[in-house]
Structure formats: structure tokens, C-alpha cells
Amino acid sequence: MKFHLPLVLLGAALLTAPAVLGQATSGVMGFSTLNCPTGTTLVVPTLVNPSVFQGQAAISADGLTITPTTAPGWAAGAYNATSFSAPTPNYPRFYAEVVSGTNEGLILDILSNSASELTMASAVIPAGIRGTTVQIAIREHVTLDKIVQGATGLTAYADAANLFGPTGATITRIFDGSSWVAGDYTTPAGHSVIYPGSGFSFSAASTVVFSFMGEVKPTKTKVPMYQAGVNIVGNLNPASALLIYGSSFKEALSPYADGFNRFSADGNMTTLGTYFSDGAQMLDGAYNPLAPTATDSVPVNRGVVVSVSADAVVTLNSPLAP
Amino acid sequence: MKLFSSSILAFVFACFASSATAAVTVGHIENGTVGEFLTSSGAAVAAGGVSIGIFTDGGGTPITVSDSAVASATSFADLVALGYKDVRSLSGATAAGGTDWDFPSPVSGSYNSIAISALPAGTQLYLLAFNAGSFVSGAPSTSFAGATEWAVIKDTGDHLSPADLGTKSLLLNTVIASDILVGADKGNNVTMASLAAIPEPSRALLGLMGFMALLARRRR
Numbered sequence: 001m002k003f004h005l006p007l008v009l010l011g012a013a014l015l016t017a018p019a020v021l022g023q024a025t026s027g028v029m030g031f032s033t034l035n036c037p038t039g040t041t042l043v044v045p046t047l048v049n050p051s052v053f054q055g056q057a058a059i060s061a062d063g064l065t066i067t068p069t070t071a072p073g074w075a076a077g078a079y080n081a082t083s084f085s086a087p088t089p090n091y092p093r094f095y096a097e098v099v100s101g102t103n104e105g106l107i108l109d110i111l112s113n114s115a116s117e118l119t120m121a122s123a124v125i126p127a128g129i130r131g132t133t134v135q136i137a138i139r140e141h142v143t144l145d146k147i148v149q150g151a152t153g154l155t156a157y158a159d160a161a162n163l164f165g166p167t168g169a170t171i172t173r174i175f176d177g178s179s180w181v182a183g184d185y186t187t188p189a190g191h192s193v194i195y196p197g198s199g200f201s202f203s204a205a206s207t208v209v210f211s212f213m214g215e216v217k218p219t220k221t222k223v224p225m226y227q228a229g230v231n232i233v234g235n236l237n238p239a240s241a242l243l244i245y246g247s248s249f250k251e252a253l254s255p256y257a258d259g260f261n262r263f264s265a266d267g268n269m270t271t272l273g274t275y276f277s278d279g280a281q282m283l284d285g286a287y288n289p290l291a292p293t294a295t296d297s298v299p300v301n302r303g304v305v306v307s308v309s310a311d312a313v314v315t316l317n318s319p320l321a322p
Numbered sequence: 323m324k325l326f327s328s329s330i331l332a333f334v335f336a337c338f339a340s341s342a343t344a345a346v347t348v349g350h351i352e353n354g355t356v357g358e359f360l361t362s363s364g365a366a367v368a369a370g371g372v373s374i375g376i377f378t379d380g381g382g383t384p385i386t387v388s389d390s391a392v393a394s395a396t397s398f399a400d401l402v403a404l405g406y407k408d409v410r411s412l413s414g415a416t417a418a419g420g421t422d423w424d425f426p427s428p429v430s431g432s433y434n435s436i437a438i439s440a441l442p443a444g445t446q447l448y449l450l451a452f453n454a455g456s457f458v459s460g461a462p463s464t465s466f467a468g469a470t471e472w473a474v475i476k477d478t479g480d481h482l483s484p485a486d487l488g489t490k491s492l493l494l495n496t497v498i499a500s501d502i503l504v505g506a507d508k509g510n511n512v513t514m515a516s517l518a519a520i521p522e523p524s525r526a527l528l529g530l531m532g533f534m535a536l537l538a539r540r541r542r
Contacts, residue, residue: 168485201487229485230485230487230488255355255356256351256353256355256356256491256493257356257491257493257496258489258491259347259349259432259491260489261347261487261488261489263487269344269345269487270435271345271347271416271434271435273418274347274349274418274432274434274489276349276351276432276491278355284418284419284420285347285349285418285419285420285421285431285432285434286418286419286421286422286430286431287349287351287430287431287432288420288430305487305488305489306489307484307485307488307489307490309480309491309496
């Protein structure tokens with residue numbers, strides 16, 4: 001299958017204004033396309049929305065609030081989660097991300113905000129980060145509606161996405177011609193969130209081409225993987241595939257117990273390879289170490305399906321700071 | 323009319339949604355870190371191999387078989403008669419290059435592309451080991467011929483088939499004593515037990531009584 005991968009750097013200037021000033025910075029903007037043939041494809045967007053705030057912030061001792069050290073002057077409610085009436089599902093709209101230090105890449109969902117404080121959707125974890133001051137960035141989540149912007153070939157009520165929750169639940173979203181609806185074909189669900197480094201399985205009735213546009217993520221990304229869930233994980237690099245040999249999966253996977261499958265991109269989801277880790281290096285499906293020359297990779301804008309024996313986190317490097 | 327349209331849409335979606343190959347992977351490795359099968363005397367297993375499988379009815383649907391029925395089997399053929407299917411017999415199963423589940427160690431490897439329809443998520447997997455023979459594709463009931471020892475693991479907490487597209491690696495270091503239907507827990511390792519039919523105590527007792535009677539008669 002032909003891979004379209006023009007990475008257009010729309011804004012190459014990473015502004016160097018001190019983040020402590022509490023302002024948003026513009027990063028490297030990118031453009032990337034994904035060709036989905038008829039059938040099923042794993043989709044993991046490689047670009048994120050630009051940050052709307054960056055700065056130092058203190059996390060409360062209970063982990064429920066984050067307060068910038070310099071008054072940010074936010075509009076109250078600007079980062080609030082959605083608040084639709086049932087049965088429409090609600091999602092966080094923005095997230096705060098730790099952008100430096102040992103917790104770099106941690107994604108923290110925002111429930112609401114005042115002019116000076118963020119209230120988090122749940123107490124932030126790991127608990128060790130509570131009561132500390134960290135550098136954060138705030139970004140709007142990528143949603144299914146964002147993903148279909150500029151897409152071609154979509155077929156209403158035939159094309160569908162399956163998202164997978166932490167508990168293993170499958171969440172079906174159906175394209176209705178302009179947005180997405182839930183599995184009942186009526187409930188609005190275009191605001192369903194796709195977390196950085198995570199993805200969904202997409203079923204196309206005929207060839208669909210997604211055109212992703214956004215910021216090339218300049219920092220690491222921590223991607224949670226759930227024991228009970230189907231974890232579709234991919235790299236946040238819009239320019240090149242992630243070589244499995246030497247990848248950070250080797251530390252993230254429990255030795256010999258956890259593994260992942262890589263699939264064909266022809267719509268048939270044929271298993272191309274199975275991979276494990278021994279804790280220090282990546283293994284192939286026969287549990288033999290991958291050779292340094294192995295070209296096995298996680299394709300751009302696609303993912304692998306990871307199975308873990310206990311909840312785990314994989315930390316993916318930024319393509320700008322590998 | 324609206325209901326009719328919705329039905330059509332649902333049908334179209336259902337037809338389409340099933341077009342992809344849905345498959346899972348099952349793997350197994352033995353080494354000093356994650357544990358190994360050993361003979362009943364604790365020695366490395368020199369021959370035989372490992373089988374991972376499920377019990378199904380005639381239509382391929384997973385079924386529950388009593389632990390006592392499994393444990394009382396005296397051959398692989400007995401297990402097959404109970405509905406046992408090695409994952410290598412399931413639709414789509416494809417060995418990753420280098421996969422080898424036969425003793426002597428190293429035993430390692432996985433089978434992927436197993437149809438989720440043949441191995442639904444959450445199905446109890448059984449991990450078996452035999453000290454002779456090997457799995458015979460196409461004639462499973464003849465598998466592991468000559469085995470005199472075996473082990474049967476039913477790890478209800480960990481050895482369950484994965485969700486669609488997922489991977490399950492069956493390890494021995496997750497196994498606790500109560501998971502072992504046949505064999506014994508030795509730390510990370512599991513030792514085998516006798517596979518041969520054990521004489522019933524009553525029969526042995528009758529034989530002993532007959533022998534004693536014969537001795538008594540000769541003395542008279």
C-alpha cells in the first residue's frame with residue numbers, strides 16, 4: 001500500500017520565550033496523511049493540538065488542583081470538560097501535560113478552570129508528583145471530529161471507529177456524514193477523545209485518506225496501557241516509523257509476560273509480527289532477541305496492539321528530541 | 323420508514339464491521355527466569371513437549387470440563403475425547419519463526435493469527451507438558467505418544483485468552499499450587515506427575531490377598 005507522508009513544516013520556529021511567563025508558544029507544525037484501504041486500520045494520530053499555555057505550576061497535595069506560579073489570567077471555564085446531558089457522553093476537552101523532569105509526558109485531564117487554577121478530572125498520579133511544582137503545557141485534546149477534518153473518502157453510516165476503554169469496553173463511533181455518533185446511530189459523539197500516543201481501529205467501507213495537521217510534539221509522551229484493555233499504541237512521529245528494536249517498549253513491557261502484535265496495513269489486519277521483551281531488549285514472536293538490523297517497525301500514524309499483564313506506561317520520545 | 327432505514331444501516335455496518343481479520347496471539351516461554359517444566363524427579367525434561375489449548379464442544383464453542391475429568395486422563399487422546407483442542411489446531415494459527423514448544427529446552431515461541439471466533443476473549447487456556455512424543459497436527463489424538471509423565475496447569479487468574487488483536491504469554495511463574503491440576507509447584511517451576519493409569523487400591527488388595535492365600539495353602 002502506498003504511504004503518503006509529506007511532512008510540511010509550517011512553522012519551524014520554536015519560540016524561545018521563557019515558559020515561566022505563562023504564555024503559549026508555537027512549535028513545529030506538521031502535516032501528515034494516512035491512507036486507509038477498505039477494511040480495518042489502526043489509527044494513531046502523530047500530531048497534537050498546539051499548546052494554549054505553558055508555565056510553572058504547583059500541584060496540590062491532594063492532586064486535585066494545579067495552580068500556575070504566575071497568575072495566568074485565564075477565562076474561567078475556558079478549559080472545562082464537556083457537560084452534555086445524557087445519553088451524550090462527556091469528555092475532557094483539554095489536558096495539562098508535564099513537559100520536563102522525571103514525569104515528562106504525563107497527561108492530566110482537566111475538569112474545569114478558574115482564572116487562576118485548574119481542577120483535575122481525578123487526583124493526579126503518580127502520587128509522588130503531588131505537592132510539587134512542575135512545568136506544564138495545556139493542550140486541547142484531539143477528537144474524532146478533529147481527525148476527520150480534511151479527510152476524503154469517508155462513507156456515512158458505514159465507516160466506524162472502535163475506541164477501547166481502560167476496562168476493556170469497546171466504544172463504537174459511526175461516521176454520520178459530518179461528525180460521529182455513538183453505536184445507537186443517534187447520540188452525538190464527535191467529541192470523543194483520542195489521547196496522545198493512543199489510537200483506535202477504523203473500519204472503512206472504501207479507501208479513506210486522513211489528513212492530520214497539528215503540532216509535532218516537542219516532549220516525551222507517557223502512554224498508559226491497561227491490563228483489561230485493548231491498547232492501541234503508536235509513536236508521535238509524523239515523519240518516520242518507530243523501529244521496534246531499541247524502542248522504549250523494552251522497558252515498558254513486563255519481561256516475557258507482555259507483548260504486542262503488529263498488523264498489515266492492507267485493511268485485512270493480518271498479523272505481521274509478535275513482540276515481547278526480556279526487560280533489556282525486544283524479542284520476536286519466538287522470544288528471540290531482535291537483531292539490531294531488524295527493520296520491524298510501528299508504521300507512521302498507525303499503531304500496535306499491546307497486551308499487558310498489569311497496568312503499565314510506555315514513554316515515547318519526541319521526534320524533536322529523540 | 324425510519325426504523326427500516328436504521329435497520330438497513332445497522333445491517334450494512336454489521337456486515338462491514340466483520341470484514342477485518344480478527345485474531346489473537348498465544349505464546350509460551352520457559353527459562354530460569356520465568357520457570358520451566360521439570361520431570362517428577364526435578365530433572366530437565368529431555369523429550370516431549372508443551373501443549374496449550376482449550377476445551378470445546380463439537381461446534382468449536384468453548385466448554386467447561388471438570389478438573390477431575392481432565393486430571394484423570396491417561397493420554398492426550400483422552401483429552402481430545404473430552405474436547406481438548408491445542409491452539410495449533412485452531413483456525414488461523416501461525417507459528418512465529420523459530421517457535422519451538424518441544425523439549426528439551428529452550429521451549430519458546432508463539433502462535434499468532436488465531437481467529438478470535440475460535441478463541442474468544444477470556445477463554446480458559448490449559449498449559450500441558452508431556453515427557454515424550456510431540457503434537458501431531460492433523461491427528462491430535464496421537465500426540466505425545468509414549469508419555470509417562472505430564473503436568474496440567476489451569477491458571478484461572480492469568481492464563482486467559484486475550485482480547486481481539488491481543489497477545490497472551492503463558493508463563494509458569496504466575497502459577498500457584500491451586501492452578502496445578504496435575505504436577506507440583508516448585509517455585510517458578512512445575513514438576514510433572516505420572517500419566518500412567520494407577521491400579522485401583524481394591525484390585526491391588528485382592529491381588530495381595532490371593533498371594534497370601536496361595537502362600538498359606540502351600541504351607542499346609
